[in-house]
Amino acid sequence: MIEFQNVSKVYPNGTRGLNQINLTINEGELVVIVGLSGAGKSTLLRSINRLHDISEGNIVINGQSITTASGSGLRRIRRGIGMIFQSFNLVKRSTVLRNVLSGRVGHHSTLRTVLGLFPAEDTALAMDALERVNIRDKAYSRADQLSGGQQQRVSIARALAQQPQIILADEPVASLDPLTTRQVMDDLQRINRELKITTIINLHFIDLAREYATRIIGLRAGEVVFDGTPAEATDDVFAHIYGRAIHRDEVLGDHPPGDDVISVIPSKPGVAAGGVQ
Numbered sequence: 271m272i273e274f275q276n277v278s279k280v281y282p283n284g285t286r287g288l289n290q291i292n293l294t295i296n297e298g299e300l301v302v303i304v305g306l307s308g309a310g311k312s313t314l315l316r317s318i319n320r321l322h323d324i325s326e327g328n329i330v331i332n333g334q335s336i337t338t339a340s341g342s343g344l345r346r347i348r349r350g351i352g353m354i355f356q357s358f359n360l361v362k363r364s365t366v367l368r369n370v371l372s373g374r375v376g377h378h379s380t381l382r383t384v385l386g387l388f389p390a391e392d393t394a395l396a397m398d399a400l401e402r403v404n405i406r407d408k409a410y411s412r413a414d415q416l417s418g419g420q421q422q423r424v425s426i427a428r429a430l431a432q433q434p435q436i437i438l439a440d441e442p443v444a445s446l447d448p449l450t451t452r453q454v455m456d457d458l459q460r461i462n463r464e465l466k467i468t469t470i471i472n473l474h475f476i477d478l479a480r481e482y483a484t485r486i487i488g489l490r491a492g493e494v495v496f497d498g499t500p501a502e503a504t505d506d507v508f509a510h511i512y513g514r515a516i517h518r519d520e521v522l523g524d525h526p527p528g529d530d531v532i533s534v535i536p537s538k539p540g541v542a543a544g545g546v547q
Contacts, residue, residue, distance in 0.1 A: 271294075271295055271296055271297040271299075271331070271332065271435075271436070271468050272293075272294070272295040272318060272329070272330070272331055272436070272468070272470075273293070273294050273295075273328075273329065273330040273331075274291045274292055274293040274294075274314075274327065274329055275292065275327050275328040275329070275330065276290055276291075276292060276326065276327040276328070277290070277291040277292075277317065277324050277326065277327035277328070277329060278290055278291070278324065278325050278326040278327055278492075279310075279313050279317065279322065279324050279325050279492075280325045280326075286491075286492050287310050287313035287322075287492050288310050288313055288314060288317070288324070288492045289491070289492040289493050290327075290493070291314065291327070291492075291493075291494060292494075293487070293494065293497070295468065295470065296468075297435075297466070297468055298462070298466045298467075298468055299468055299469070299484050299485055300458075300459065300462045300469045300471070300482065300483055300484045300485070301468075301469070301470045301471070301483065301484070301485045301486075301487060302470075302471050302472075302473050302478075302479040302482065302483035302485075302486050302487070303315065303470065303471070303472045303473070303486075303487050303488075303489060304472075304473060304476060304479050304486060304487070304488050304489070304508070304511060305488055305489035305490055305511055305512070306490070306512050306513070309489040309490055309491060309492070310489045310491070310492040310493075311440075311472040311489055312440055312441075312472060313492075314489065315438050315440050315470060315472055316438075316440065317329060318331070318336070318351065318436070318438055318470070319336070319348055319351040319353060319438060320336055320337075320344070320348070321353075323337075324337060331347055331350075331351075331436070332350075332435070334347060336348075345376060348376065349376040349432060349434075350432070350433075350434050350435045350436060351432075351434055351435070351436045351437075351438060352373070352428075352429025352430065352432045352434035352436070352437045352438070352467075353429060353437075353438050353439075353440075354422070354425050354426055354429055354437065354438065354439040354440070354442045355425065355440055355442075356440055356441040356442060356444045356445060357445070358418075358421045358422055358424070358425050359425065360413040360421055360424055360425060360428075361413065362412070362413045362414035363412060363413075363414060364412070364413060365409070365410055365411065365412060365413070366400065366405070366408045366409050366410070366411055366412075366413055366416070366424050367393070367396055367397070367400075367409040367410060369413055369424055369425075369428055370396040370399055370400060370409075370424060370427045370428045370431050371388050371392060371393070371396050371431065372428060373396075373399075373427075373428040373429060373430070373431030373432045374388060374392045374395070374396070374431055374432070376432065392431070395431050395433070396409075396427070396431050397409060399426075399427035399428070399430035399431045400424075400427045402427070402430060402457075402460075402461065403423040403424075403426050403427050403430075403457050404423070404457075405420055405423050405424065405427070408420060408424075417450070418445060418446055418450065419446055419447075419450030419453060419454060422442060422443070422446065422450075422454050423454065423457060425442075426442075426454070426457055426458065426461070430461065430465075434467060435467065435468060436467065436468045436469075436470070437458070437461070437462075437467050437468070437469045437470070438470050438471075439458060439469070439470070439471040439472070440472050441472050441473070441474060442454060442458070442471065443455060443473070443475075443478070444474055448522055451475075451478070451522060455478060455481075455482050458471065458482070459482050471483075474520060475520060475521060475522040476503075476508050476516060476520055476521060477521050477522055477523045478522055479500065479503065480500040480503055481500070483500050484499075484500075485497070485498070485499065485500075486498060486499070486500055486502075486503045488503075488507070488508075488510075488511035489511070490511055490512070490513060495510065495511055496510070496511050
């Protein structure tokens, strides 16, 4: 489904965001990417739909290189990739329905979408997407009248309206409270299972990664240092990914009182179970 072939990203200031990444993400997986801030999570995710261009290598989606694609070919590939942002990226003064319909812009001419001339089939798709995330009743409300969790559900519905093969979610629950966080993650998991949409999520909370992922990829300094199942992603493995102990704010769930460190770094971080490299 998605192949990273010797992918590197070097920023203009010389910072290496990704370093020789080789990965294959299969159709229907729910992959969670973990790592410290600056480890390359967002760079990796956003390189899939070319929000970030890579410096070296190739990214292939369903047998087609998005790295070398241009014009209508690039638009066609991107049309199959839905994107969910931490900050929702909604037009706040517009209705929920209009925001969701913006997921259809890649299917129509620029003039038609600017004028808001979406066919009835698109409206039906948008309403179905809102139903899937349980906010169909908010279709004609303004986006800025919704809670943060509801706004994130609108952004999920917008991605669904694209009828994508892939959904990318960049820290989609970072600004949400614990209850709403689980509701949004439940939506993403249900969509992945029911629609078989390949889903790739950057997450901060390690317990959510274990609970929702079918596969966890750990990044450290732009390199893959773990690639395995949630069962293999032990506290020691996470400590190796982070290069330090797990902190309290990296776990969403309840934890006993004490200091901010809730896990110790393993004595031999290079040999922890579950695929640590």
